Amino acid sequence: MAKIFCVANQKGGVGKTTTTVNLAAGLAKVGQRVLMVDLDPQGNATMGSGVDKRKLQHTVYDVLLESASVAEARVKSERLQEANCSYDILGSNRDLAGAEVELVEVERREKRLKQALAEVGGEYDFILIDCPPALSLLTLNGLCAAHGVIVPMQCEYFALEGLSDLVNTIKQVHANLNKDLEIIGLLRVMFDPRITLQQNVSDQLKAHFGDKVFNTVIPRNVRLAEAPSYGLPGVAFDPSARGSQAFVEFAKEMVDRIETMK
Ligand code: ATP
Numbered sequence: 001m002a003k004i005f006c007v008a009n010q011k012g013g014v015g016k017t018t019t020t021v022n023l024a025a026g027l028a029k030v031g032q033r034v035l036m037v038d039l040d041p042q043g044n045a046t047m048g049s050g051v052d053k054r055k056l057q058h059t060v061y062d063v064l065l066e067s068a069s070v071a072e073a074r075v076k077s078e079r080l081q082e083a084n085c086s087y088d089i090l091g092s093n094r095d096l097a098g099a100e101v102e103l104v105e106v107e108r109r110e111k112r113l114k115q116a117l118a119e120v121g122g123e124y125d126f127i128l129i130d131c132p133p134a135l136s137l138l139t140l141n142g143l144c145a146a147h148g149v150i151v152p153m154q155c156e157y158f159a160l161e162g163l164s165d166l167v168n169t170i171k172q173v174h175a176n177l178n179k180d181l182e183i184i185g186l187l188r189v190m191f192d193p194r195i196t197l198q199q200n201v202s203d204q205l206k207a208h209f210g211d212k213v214f215n216t217v218i219p220r221n222v223r224l225a226e227a228p229s230y231g232l233p234g235v236a237f238d239p240s241a242r243g244s245q246a247f248v249e250f251a252k253e254m255v256d257r258i259e260t261m262k
């Protein structure tokens, strides 16, 4: 059965989508079967995987409202297949913004994604969920479906402040809705070792969270930022870039992590 991970941080622009698509591509590259779920109405992870969000027949919206199954709604990306790091994609677009309102009325509204993913869990090693920058009902669906949360963060002063809200939400979900849920780890992203403040925050993180901080560090790397405009994760777009190599390392670290989870 697949291990399911949410990539979450309610702060915007911290590298959630970059982490999701590059980890998915890195895992595919080392032979893992991966489904990537785009749970953000912005649809960045969908586009960044080479799938046109405007042309999708079904999206995660239909899955949440039970008008399509995951098997009906998932797609593959030709670009990823050409680059030899293919993963399946459950895409999203602006329609998903409506789900937030429509779901309020329905039963088991926070467990919809969990139920839908259970039907395909046997087909994958990893399911990765890209969350929107909010602690919303959509993110709650992600947290209820997951075994673990990966928290990408920049090593900046305010990063630590936002973290306590996220940690509290995860504790509440763990206590009330999903006792499997844990923070798997904090991933330091867009890291620049020349900046002293980043080194200091990184040291604080390690002192505070210990082995919950992943060993792999993702450097600030322009190739990772350029890749989405080509409809590819950096790992597929320029495998030799430092950022891409770091994400392949991170994929291997995740494979090791799930061994210890079993
Ligand atoms: P949102 O909250 O809007 O969903 P996000 O948390 O998903 O944002 P991303 O879209 O992944 O964040 O990243 C924000 C910006 O930073 C993007 O322009 C992305 O290309 C860039 N970026 C992310 N990681 C890196 C990196 N390691 N090096 C350089 N640029 C990066």
Ligand code: MG
Binding pocket: 016, 017, 018, 040, 044, 130, 131
């Ligand atoms: Mg995003």
